Amino acid sequence: MPTLVMKFGGTSVATLDRIRRAAKRVGREVANGYDVIVIVSAMSGKTNELVGWVEETSPLFDAREYDAVVSSGEQVTAGLMALTLQEMDVPARSWAGWQVPLKTNSAHASARIEEIPTDNINAKFAEGMKVAVVAGFQGISPEGRITTLGRGGSDTTAVAFAASFGADRCDIYTDVDGVYTTDPRITSKARKLDKIAFEEMLELASLGAKVLQTRSVELAMRYKVRLRVLSSFEDNDDNAGTLVCSEEDIMESNVVAGVAFSRDEAKMTLLSVADRPGIAAAIFGPLADASVNVDMIVQNISEDGRTDMTFSLPVNQIARAEKAMDEAKASGEINFAELVTDADVAKISVVGIGMRSHAGVASQMFKALRDEGINIKVITTSEIKISVLIDRKYMELAVQALHDTFGLEKAA
Ligand code: ASP
Ligand code: MG
Numbered sequence: 270m271p272t273l274v275m276k277f278g279g280t281s282v283a284t285l286d287r288i289r290r291a292a293k294r295v296g297r298e299v300a301n302g303y304d305v306i307v308i309v310s311a312m313s314g315k316t317n318e319l320v321g322w323v324e325e326t327s328p329l330f331d332a333r334e335y336d337a338v339v340s341s342g343e344q345v346t347a348g349l350m351a352l353t354l355q356e357m358d359v360p361a362r363s364w365a366g367w368q369v370p371l372k373t374n375s376a377h378a379s380a381r382i383e384e385i386p387t388d389n390i391n392a393k394f395a396e397g398m399k400v401a402v403v404a405g406f407q408g409i410s411p412e413g414r415i416t417t418l419g420r421g422g423s424d425t426t427a428v429a430f431a432a433s434f435g436a437d438r439c440d441i442y443t444d445v446d447g448v449y450t451t452d453p454r455i456t457s458k459a460r461k462l463d464k465i466a467f468e469e470m471l472e473l474a475s476l477g478a479k480v481l482q483t484r485s486v487e488l489a490m491r492y493k494v495r496l497r498v499l500s501s502f503e504d505n506d507d508n509a510g511t512l513v514c515s516e517e518d519i520m521e522s523n524v525v526a527g528v529a530f531s532r533d534e535a536k537m538t539l540l541s542v543a544d545r546p547g548i549a550a551a552i553f554g555p556l557a558d559a560s561v562n563v564d565m566i567v568q569n570i571s572e573d574g575r576t577d578m579t580f581s582l583p584v585n586q587i588a589r590a591e592k593a594m595d596e597a598k599a600s601g602e603i604n605f606a607e608l609v610t611d612a613d614v615a616k617i618s619v620v621g622i623g624m625r626s627h628a629g630v631a632s633q634m635f636k637a638l639r640d641e642g643i644n645i646k647v648i649t650t651s652e653i654k655i656s657v658l659i660d661r662k663y664m665e666l667a668v669q670a671l672h673d674t675f676g677l678e679k680a681a
Contacts, residue, residue, distance in 0.1 A: 270394065272436045273303040276405065276427035279313035280444040281501035282346045285353075291442065291501055292353040299359055299399045306390070306434060307361075308405040308427040309350055311342025316406075316420070332377035336407075336417045340366070343404035343423070351402045361400035362393065366407035366415065371426070373408035373416045380408060380416035382425065385433040403430065424485035432492035439494050440510075441481065442501035447511035448473065448480055450677040451528040456669045458678040462526065463509070466516045469526045470496075472620040472654050481513075489513065516622055524623035524630060525675040528668050531616045533584040534564075536646060536658055539594065541606035542578055544571035551603045552578060552594075559593040561586045564616070565649045565658065579647060581658055584612055614646060615664040618656040619671055630675075631655050637674040643667055 275298065277291045298305050311319075319339045323330050347363040354361035369389060373380035390401045405423025408416045418425050424441060431439035446461060448470065453459040465473075467490035474483045480498055489496045499510025512518075542548055549568070556563055561582050569577040582590055587610055597603045624630050634655055638645060643666065647658040659667055672678070 270302065270304040272306060272434045273298050274306045274308065274427050274431040274434070274436045274439040276308040276423060276439065276441045277310065277346075277350075277501060278423065278441070278443045279310040279315070281442045282309055282311075282350070283313040285349070287501070288346070288349055288353050292350060292357060292359075294442070294501070295350075295354060295400055296357055296359050303437075304394045305400045306430050306436070307350060307400055307402045308423055308430060309343060309346040309402060310405050310423040312346060315342035315345075333414050336377050336380075336415050340404070340407040340415050340417050343406050347402045347404040351400075354400055354402070359400055360398050361402055362398060363402045363404070364390065365404050366426075367409040369403065371403075371408035371429075373410055373418070375410040375412060375414075375416070377410070377414070377416055379419040380410065382408060382418070382429045385429055387434055390434075419482070419484070421479075421482035422484075424482040425488060428485045428488045428492075428494050428496065431494045431496075432488065436494070438497055439489070440497045440499060442499060443480065444500065444502065445480060445498075446500035446503060446508060447498050448513070448527075450526070451668055451672055452530075455530075455665050456672050458669075458672055460678055460680070462511050463680075464512045464514060464519050464522070465526055466519055466522075466622050467513060468516070468622055468653055469620050470513045472618070473527055473529050486513065521681045522623060523621065523675065523677060523681045524627045525619045525621040525677065526623075527620050528671045528675075528677065529618045529620060530664055530668055532661060532664060534581050534614045534616045534658060534661075535584045535587050536579060536581050536611040536614050537587075537590060537594075538577055538579040538609045539603070539605040539607075540577050540609060541575045543604060544574055544576040548603065549578070551597065553580075555593040555597045555602070556580075556582075556590055559589045561590045561593065565647050565656065567647055567649075581614070581616065581647060587612060611646075613661045614658045615661040615667075616656055616658055617664065617667045617671065618654050619675065620654045622653050624653050624655075633674055634671060637670045638667060641666055641670050643670075 351361045351363040372384045405426040449459045471486045496513040565581040567579045643663045645657045
């Protein structure tokens with residue numbers, strides 16, 4: 270039998286009624302001839318509540334017990350989904366991560382998947398079970414403890430199952446009907462994409478288009494899992510969502526696929542650091558040790574052996590970064606005249622695999638921003654992406670202008 274993976278996010282299993290609606294979809298795929306592996310998230314809000322309880326009980330919690338607590342939300346929905354399917358006469362049972370077993374490393378709260386043996390579940394399919402309902406987000410460590418995969422990890426569970434079982438497709442049911450050219454709340458011209466390439470989705474996912482956990486897209490790209498993002502709230506026939514797939518499966522697309530943004534960015538500049546071999550390592554080593562997620566980096570041209578180094582980081586990591594830099598200065602590892610922080614910037618990026626073969630995207634982007642009078646503070650580029658930092662107050666305006674400039678409201 271061909272296998273299908275269907276993943277239901279928190280809002281799609283938020284109530285018993287929604288679980289029934291989801292179960293009906295699963296029943297339809299069983300009727301279509303599939304053996305189905307259903308991956309469920311916790312009911313929406315549940316994981317936040319569990320995390321809150323852990324933090325209130327023990328601020329410096331033992332991550333193994335954190336995982337024991339926060340993994341419980343998925344176990345509830347897995348059991349309820351299996352019961353609902355049974356009530357519909359669909360042969361189904363639930364599986365906790367350890368029962369599969371979904372094997373991970375020991376990095377509690379952000380564990381990585383090492384292996385998903387297929388024999389236990391396949392043996393049940395062979396006996397006539399039609400649906401394996403698996404609790405997402407959780408696994409078991411080599412020490413035999415429950416682990417979790419990091420927030421949003423059920424997406425990664427789903428893709429990993431699809432890869433292991435060679436599923437025809439991995440359908441991610443969520444509360445939006447697909448991946449958009451940009452956030453529809455920022456411009457009503459945002460358009461749902463029928464298809465998007467893995468590389469593009471990866472850039473959009475890591476840039477804060479929160480539809481899919483970034484790791485799940487990486488995994489899908491590596492194992493060529495056809496991923497579909499679609500709404501569990503729509504039942505009409507054209508609810509085909511967005512297919513995330515290999516470039517070769519996309520015939521023609523716009524040069525720019527989408528405009529992504531990240532609102533809560535900050536920019537730091539170390540003024541007048543010595544320009545000598547090892548200076549970047551001396552700055553970014555301590556930042557990495559302090560778990561600061563540095564994104565863009567610009568080193569100025571130097572004058573009299575001294576230069577300025579600018580980098581961007583999430584706004585909520587400013588304190589950590591400043592502390593790391595002050596300590597590095599105090600210990601003599603680096604020497605700078607001043608540390609200047611700008612906490613009011615946003616990052617805007619245009620993304621598209623078409624950029625590889627089209628020149629002029631950068632200049633078109635810069636002209637559009639110029640025409641709105643928006644100053645660019647930092648620029649970085651990659652093969653399929655151009656990102657700029659601008660003042661946060663212009664973020665919406667910039668996204669709208671770029672969406673217009675690249676004609677994203679219309680398909681290619
Ligand atoms: N329930 C977990 C979370 O909220 C995992 C998931 O839903 O993907 O992070
Ligand atoms: Mg999610």
